[in-house]
Amino acid sequence: xxxAPSKLDGTTPAEVDSGIDHEDDSGSECSSGTNNSSSSxxxxxxxxxxxxxxxxxxxxxxxxxxxxxxxxxxSGSNYLGAHxxxxxCDDYQALIDRGWRRSGTFMYLTNHKDSCCAYYTIRTHALDxxxxxxxxxxxxxxxxxxxxxxxxKHKCTTNSSSNSSASMVDDLVEKVVGCSKGVVELRxxxxxxxxxxxxxxxxxxxxxxSDLNSTRHGFKDFLCTSPLILxxxxxxxxxxxxxxxxxxxPLRQLGSYHQCYYIDGKLVAxxxxxxxxxxxxxxxxxxxxxxxxxxxxxxxxxLEIALVRQLHRSVSSNIRYxxxxxxxxxxxxxxxxxxxxxxDLLDLITLKWIPIERCLERIREHPIFTTFDPEIDSxxxxxxxxxxxxxxxxxxxxxxxxxxxxxxxxxxxxxKKALDMIKMWVFSxxxxxxxxxxxxxxxxxxxxxxxxxxxDFAYEIVAGLGEELATRMxxxx
Numbered sequence: 001x002x003x004a005p006s007k008l009d010g011t012t013p014a015e016v017d018s019g020i021d022h023e024d025d026s027g028s029e030c031s032s033g034t035n036n037s038s039s040s041x042x043x044x045x046x047x048x049x050x051x052x053x054x055x056x057x058x059x060x061x062x063x064x065x066x067x068x069x070x071x072x073x074x075s076g077s078n079y080l081g082a083h084x085x086x087x088x089c090d091d092y093q094a095l096i097d098r099g100w101r102r103s104g105t106f107m108y109l110t111n112h113k114d115s116c117c118a119y120y121t122i123r124t125h126a127l128d129x130x131x132x133x134x135x136x137x138x139x140x141x142x143x144x145x146x147x148x149x150x151x152x153k154h155k156c157t158t159n160s161s162s163n164s165s166a167s168m169v170d171d172l173v174e175k176v177v178g179c180s181k182g183v184v185e186l187r188x189x190x191x192x193x194x195x196x197x198x199x200x201x202x203x204x205x206x207x208x209x210s211d212l213n214s215t216r217h218g219f220k221d222f223l224c225t226s227p228l229i230l231x232x233x234x235x236x237x238x239x240x241x242x243x244x245x246x247x248x249x250p251l252r253q254l255g256s257y258h259q260c261y262y263i264d265g266k267l268v269a270x271x272x273x274x275x276x277x278x279x280x281x282x283x284x285x286x287x288x289x290x291x292x293x294x295x296x297x298x299x300x301x302x303l304e305i306a307l308v309r310q311l312h313r314s315v316s317s318n319i320r321y322x323x324x325x326x327x328x329x330x331x332x333x334x335x336x337x338x339x340x341x342x343x344d345l346l347d348l349i350t351l352k353w354i355p356i357e358r359c360l361e362r363i364r365e366h367p368i369f370t371t372f373d374p375e376i377d378s379x380x381x382x383x384x385x386x387x388x389x390x391x392x393x394x395x396x397x398x399x400x401x402x403x404x405x406x407x408x409x410x411x412x413x414x415x416k417k418a419l420d421m422i423k424m425w426v427f428s429x430x431x432x433x434x435x436x437x438x439x440x441x442x443x444x445x446x447x448x449x450x451x452x453x454x455x456d457f458a459y460e461i462v463a464g465l466g467e468e469l470a471t472r473m474x475x476x477x
Contacts, residue, residue: 053088053229054088054472054473054474055084055086055087055088055091055092055469055472055473055474056084056085056086056473056474056475056476057082057083057084057085057087057107057473057474057475057476058082058083058085058475058476058477059080059081059082059457059460059461059464059475059476059477060080060081060082060083061080061081061457061460062078062079062080062081062111062460063078063079063080063081063108064077064078065077065078065079068116068117070117070328070330070331070333070334071116071117071330071331073116073117075116077110077111077114077115077116077117078111078114078115079108079109079110079111080108080109080111080460080464081106081107081108082106082107082108083105083106083107084102084105084106084107084227085105085227085476086227086228086229087227087228087229088228088229088231089228089229089231089254089255089274089275089276089277090231090277091469091472091473092228092274092276093276093277093278093279094466094468094469095107095465095469096121096276096281096323097121097346097351098351098464098465098466099119099121099346099348099351100464101121101325101326102227102283103222104221104222104223104225104226105225105226105227109464112348112369115368115369116368117328117330117331117368118328118329118330118363118367118368118369118370119326119328120326120327120328120329120345120346120348120359121323121325121326121327121345121346122323122324122325122326122327122337122338122343122344122345122346122356123279123321123322123323123324123343123344123346123353124305124321124322124323124324124340124341124342124343125320125321125341125342125343125344126280126305126308126309126312126320126321126322127308127309127312127320128342129305129322129340129341129342131302132339132340134298134339135298135302138295138298138299138302141293141294141295142294142299184261184262184263185261185262185265186259186260186261186262186303187259187260187262188251188257188258188259188260188307189257189258189260190230190255190256190257190258191223191224191225191226191255191256191257191258191272192224192258193216193219193220193224196267197219197224197258197260197267197270198214198216198219200267200268200269200270200286200287200288201214201219201223201270201286202214202219203288203289204286204287204288204289205286207289208289208292223272223284223286226255226256226274228254228255228256228274229255230253230254230255231253231254231255231277232252232253233252233253233254233315233316251275251311251314251315252315254275254276254277255274255275256272256273256274256275256283257272257273257274257275258270258271258272258273259271259272259273259300259303259304259307261287261296261300263291266288267288268287268288268290268291268296269285269286269287269288269291269296269300270285270286270287271284271285271300271304272284272285273304273307275311275319276319277316277318277319278318278319278320278321279308279319279320279321279322279323280304280307280308280311280319280321280322280323281323281325282301282304282322282323282324282325283325285297285300298336301322301324301340304322305322305340308320308321308322322340324337325337327345327356329360329363329367330367330368338356338360341356342355342356343355343356344356344359345359345372347359347371347372347373348371349371349373349376350371350372350373350376352372352373354372358372359372414467415459415462415467416445418462418467418470418471419443419444419445419448419458419462420443420444420445421443421471422443422444422458422461422462422470422471422475423441423442423443423444423474423475424441424442424443424444424447424475424476424477425439425440425441425442425474425475425476425477426439426440426442426447426476426477427439427440439476444458444461447477461475
């Protein structure tokens, strides 16, 4: 869980990533929501109906943050930004495994060559997590607060299935379940707007973050809108599922969801999550401040870890991880994410997952940014507070990409082929109606011939999205 703007209405892309503390269990990375596209995108998506099963994005290029929400540096840093009209769950899984995050339909990847803070994507091995002493302390707090038997129910509601309810069965959840005043019910539903959710969010923003400007429009845009295309789980993915577990979590589609927490029939918290081919990705959490003493953020994390375990058994054996967004070592309010082990951090240079214990040693040596690969590190491709050494970044310029160790003519030729395959959609005046624009497909190579200034932009796309994604997605300029 991580950051979201404290003022959601009218937020610009550069402000999307302002940080919110999670010290008081406030929640997640950015915002997510429903699985549909707005009518304002019809002009672009309408003519591309033949690409309806593909991801469609618009890449903005490098964007300067107006400020940093984690270290409060005024100058912030820059990042590669993109708008997602729609995304397949497989493509978004690939993107977050390259360090991307999203806020509603806006996606971003920090350029660590120019960043005040290091943003390392963290994932927890949910199948192997055991309760820590702090988790047990939290559960004792819940048991002390409550007085009668707890009945924890998990209801899943989707567009394609009728409502059903069954007790959550998980060894971790059984330990979480203690005693409660009445019934705690979890309802897993497709991310969507409701007045009840907005009132809870408005109260949360006003009390926790002193934000008096929450609007329904802003709430919908950042927490109830998602570009993810619902993906039905195939029989093959589900071949080893336990029938009893299938009844416990009757979910058959990957996509964006709201996990709603009710106590005695009252909505007290909403966790915004993306359920993807390999993980549950936590996006945001907002809750009733009257329940702050129960540490709902940590409690919800335990239940989301338990959800991964259930989905692994009931939906797809490929779902194994719990993604909590960014681990930011210089921000104390974000380091709590390392408490659930085993966990890995994503090396933004090699794009490999490294056990967090090894990563923390490297981070102590290079607190601002580091690769966790000792061979690359020995070449000086790191950055610390004493000296600027970083010459390679996840978002590459032409100059930087030529300095990568091992870069040769074969790599250059492969990159040229990738640029030939990238189909950019540009808008041109219609021959019949000059006031009407129509989308036209053109290769990135041809586009650079027409406009040489797009050279760096082309390299940013390939470096940011990766060769496979860059050539597979439908991209608008």
